[in-house]
Amino acid sequence: MALKGQVSKLSPPVERLLTLQARHPKGRRGPSPLPARPVPVHERLGRQTVEELVAAYQDGATTKELTRRYSIGQGTVLRLLGEHGVAMRRQGMPPACLDEAARLYGEGWSLQRLADRYGCSAKTVGTTLKHHGVRMREPWERA
Numbered sequence: 001m002a003l004k005g006q007v008s009k010l011s012p013p014v015e016r017l018l019t020l021q022a023r024h025p026k027g028r029r030g031p032s033p034l035p036a037r038p039v040p041v042h043e044r045l046g047r048q049t050v051e052e053l054v055a056a057y058q059d060g061a062t063t064k065e066l067t068r069r070y071s072i073g074q075g076t077v078l079r080l081l082g083e084h085g086v087a088m089r090r091q092g093m094p095p096a097c098l099d100e101a102a103r104l105y106g107e108g109w110s111l112q113r114l115a116d117r118y119g120c121s122a123k124t125v126g127t128t129l130k131h132h133g134v135r136m137r138e139p140w141e142r143a
Contacts, residue, residue, distance in 0.1 A: 093128045
């Protein structure tokens with residue numbers, strides 16, 4: 001409020017600001033308007049919406065589609081599906097099959113044939129094998 005004595009006339013907005021500053025020193029404005037804890041997704045979405053999400057996934061919607069449709073993260077979608085006992089689709093190549101897949105690929109199996117065997121995409125098989133140090137065949141090396 002020291003400014004009041006130095007200036008002849010203050011504009012109403014500045015006057016209000018100085019009054020608020022005097023009431024709430026050091027920028028404190030009282031309790032935070034935010035809730036003390038995040039609202040659980042079940043409460044935000046509601047039981048019926050969660051059931052719709054689960055049904056949509058079971059009817060073929062992808063997790064990416066559900067994240068956009070319900071404005072929630074992919075981890076949240078996966079957690080909700082897991083909590084409802086939903087069997088997940090296309091979860092990549094099973095880690096236990098990596099050695100076998102590398103051996104079969106070395107014997108000449110195609111990525112698509114391996115994908116059919118392990119229930120995932122050919123791209124997933126290729127990426128997994130590359131990530132684990134398997135040298136991929138060049139196009140002219142393919143059978």
